[in-house]
Amino acid sequence: MNFKDALRTLKFKKKEEGYHQLYTEWGENLDPAHVLGEYPRPQLRRDNYRILNGYWDYAFTKDAIRPESFDGKILVPFSPESVLSGVQRQLQPDEYLWYEREFELPQKKAEERCILHFGAVDQYCEILVNGFKVAKHLGGYLPFSVEITDQIKEGRNIITVMVRDYSDTSYHSRGKQKLKRGGMWYTAQSGIWQTVWMEWVPIHYIEKIKITPNIEEAMVEVEVKIHKDFWEENEEDSTDEFYQVEVYKDQVLLKTVLSKHSNIIIPLNDFEYWSPENPVLYDIVISTNEDQVESYFAMRCFEVKKDHNNIPRFYLNHKTYFQNGLLDQGYWPDGLYTAPSDEALIFDIMKAKELGFNMLRKHIKIEPLRWYYHCDRLGMLVWQDMVNGGGDYNMLTVGYLPTLFPGLFTNMKDKHYKRLGRENEIGRREWTAECQSTVELLYNCPCVAVWVPFNEGWGQFDAAKAVDLIRELDSTRLIDHASGWFDQKEGDFKSIHNYFHKLKVTVEKRPLALSEFGGYACYIKDHSYSWQIYGYRIYLTPEDFNRAYQKLYEDEISKLIKKGLSAAVYTQLSDIEDEVNGLFTYDRKICKVDPLNTDMFKM
Numbered sequence: 197m198n199f200k201d202a203l204r205t206l207k208f209k210k211k212e213e214g215y216h217q218l219y220t221e222w223g224e225n226l227d228p229a230h231v232l233g234e235y236p237r238p239q240l241r242r243d244n245y246r247i248l249n250g251y252w253d254y255a256f257t258k259d260a261i262r263p264e265s266f267d268g269k270i271l272v273p274f275s276p277e278s279v280l281s282g283v284q285r286q287l288q289p290d291e292y293l294w295y296e297r298e299f300e301l302p303q304k305k306a307e308e309r310c311i312l313h314f315g316a317v318d319q320y321c322e323i324l325v326n327g328f329k330v331a332k333h334l335g336g337y338l339p340f341s342v343e344i345t346d347q348i349k350e351g352r353n354i355i356t357v358m359v360r361d362y363s364d365t366s367y368h369s370r371g372k373q374k375l376k377r378g379g380m381w382y383t384a385q386s387g388i389w390q391t392v393w394m395e396w397v398p399i400h401y402i403e404k405i406k407i408t409p410n411i412e413e414a415m416v417e418v419e420v421k422i423h424k425d426f427w428e429e430n431e432e433d434s435t436d437e438f439y440q441v442e443v444y445k446d447q448v449l450l451k452t453v454l455s456k457h458s459n460i461i462i463p464l465n466d467f468e469y470w471s472p473e474n475p476v477l478y479d480i481v482i483s484t485n486e487d488q489v490e491s492y493f494a495m496r497c498f499e500v501k502k503d504h505n506n507i508p509r510f511y512l513n514h515k516t517y518f519q520n521g522l523l524d525q526g527y528w529p530d531g532l533y534t535a536p537s538d539e540a541l542i543f544d545i546m547k548a549k550e551l552g553f554n555m556l557r558k559h560i561k562i563e564p565l566r567w568y569y570h571c572d573r574l575g576m577l578v579w580q581d582m583v584n585g586g587g588d589y590n591m592l593t594v595g596y597l598p599t600l601f602p603g604l605f606t607n608m609k610d611k612h613y614k615r616l617g618r619e620n621e622i623g624r625r626e627w628t629a630e631c632q633s634t635v636e637l638l639y640n641c642p643c644v645a646v647w648v649p650f651n652e653g654w655g656q657f658d659a660a661k662a663v664d665l666i667r668e669l670d671s672t673r674l675i676d677h678a679s680g681w682f683d684q685k686e687g688d689f690k691s692i693h694n695y696f697h698k699l700k701v702t703v704e705k706r707p708l709a710l711s712e713f714g715g716y717a718c719y720i721k722d723h724s725y726s727w728q729i730y731g732y733r734i735y736l737t738p739e740d741f742n743r744a745y746q747k748l749y750e751d752e753i754s755k756l757i758k759k760g761l762s763a764a765v766y767t768q769l770s771d772i773e774d775e776v777n778g779l780f781t782y783d784r785k786i787c788k789v790d791p792l793n794t795d796m797f798k799m
Contacts, residue, residue, distance in 0.1 A: 219530045220536055220784050240402070240491055245395035248394060250271070253266035253294075254267055254296075256291050287386040287387065288375075292359065293361075310343065314333070314392055317336065319336040324358075325354070336583075337371070367618075369583040370584070373385065402421070405418060407480075409493055409497070411497040418441055422437070438484065440482070442483075443478055445468075472576060477494050493642065496512065508704070520552065522548055523712060524559060535567075544769060548576065549576060550791060551789065556577070556769070580638060589616065589617040609684070611658070628662075646675065660686040699752045701760050710765065715767040717776045717777045724771060730775045
């Protein structure tokens with residue numbers, strides 16, 4: 197049975213279960229021999245790499261012992277719950293999921309190290325190479341790497357991955373996944389869901405870079421971290437290390453800077469501002485004695501200041517700038533968390549721009565680094581949510597009552613750990629570490645404008661301390677510390693969610709953002725996943741839906757901007773399972789609305 201026949205069989209199986217399996221055009225045309233083959237990390241590029249996506253052996257077991265035989269083939273990096281994986285089975289919290297694949301190594305060079313990278317594995321995993329345990333990792337949304345130089349050999353090699361996923365039965369970060377999906381909760385997925393790859397690097401290689409643009413002083417700072425073994429880091433440096441940074445614009449060399457220090461200051465006298473309307477990127481090549489990597493940066497700055505009417509506003513590059521956004525949850529009907537192709541990622545960003553949006557709020561998910569690269573180069577601001585976790589939430593207190601009676605819950609203190617599902621101290625420490633890692637991971641992405649540590653109180657705790665942590669790591673961006681409610685008055689702006697009440701704003705000391713609103717629903721036959729309809733206001737035809745949507749912006753949002761609204765985030769980019777409140781259907785084949793008149797957003 198070929199790949200397309202297998203997809204057709206799974207589609208009919210899904211129909212029998214009461215759901216309509218949808219496919220994007222990229223999923224329908226997927227070539228299993230060439231799955232997400234682009235270099236996964238555009239912010240730190242090398243050319244000596246190998247993508248390990250494709251068919252792996254897989255098996256489900258009830259214990260942590262490697263199975264003697266496997267159940268079949270899974271298409272990595274699609275999770276086993278997705279149709280594109282070829283498996284379509286839910287990993288349960290009391291089960292283990294095993295992956296294994298072979299690869300051939302023609303030659304092993306003594307002067308090079310081999311690094312094995314995983315973009316993301318949900319939720320806990322252990323990695324073995326040729327039977328040797330080389331790594332374990334907890335956290336389903338962040339990348340990790342391990343050196344495997346000593347474990348691999350010339351000829352045949354075997355990588356084994358063991359996975360467990362506790363999903364919503366534990367305090368670990370899980371986003372909007374739920375084992376019992378429905379409504380605003382989506383199919384839980386597990387296992388490898390981002391690209392697996394390996395690369396060869398020199399003995400002393402560039403492990404990290406940190407790029408900070410400084411508009412005021414017309415310069416950019418590049419910090420370079422060289423990987424060295426423990427004994428080398430703790431002895432006096434007798435090497436004569438040098439650092440060279442070349443800056444390019446449109447492939448033209450602008451400047452070369454040499455330094456003996458790992459913090460390199462690069463003056464840029466005649467730089468060009470980056471913005472969604474003018475997404476200018478500068479390419480850089482960073483060289484050391486042994487290594488060379490490529491990256492990029494942009495010159496831009498985010499601020500909050502008062503405008504000429506004494507109203508606090510968002511500023512981009514020292515000018516007032518209304519951020520018109522969409523809630524973007526990054527789900528796909530055929531790949532779940534994993535987009536079927538790079539082109540699919542680009543489609544969402546470009547279509548959002550064409551509809552009149554300049555910002556996407558990445559909702560409780562961290563995307564592959566290529567998504568942020570496309571936002572950088574295409575010109576799309578990003579509000580990045582941290583991924584929520586914690587125990588069971590009291591949905592009456594956390595969800596329903598604040599939605600219906602927002603005034604009563606706006607400023608509730610977040611020290612009530614049990615009420616907010618955060619009584620587990622280990623879980624609080626785990627979230628804090630992941631928050632820090634998220635900021636560090638995406639620091640070099642110019643598109644990221646706002647950090648959002650907590651959403652609607654889900655797993656919220658000590659939000660004021662979270663602001664301090666993020667501010668210490670990154671003072672160049674804004675923070676929405678409590679999106680929706682439970683405001684501790686520590687963020688850079690007041691963040692409001694409003695789906696059911698008349699939209700209004702009152703000027704305060706901080707700028708005002710309508711960080712979720714809309715949610716209008718429109719079911720499209722043959723392009724909806726479920727017969728169950730979830731949304732906040734239902735329209736029977738796309739025409740009615742579009743009229744109401746346009747009216748909402750023209751009659752309400754445009755007026756609120758004049759009164760002090762600085763940003764708005766409409767719910768949402770696409771339908772997701774029961775939710776049919778997207779501007780696009782879940783399969784991205786039908787757009788339900790016309791572009792907005794962006795003149796209303798000019799300030």
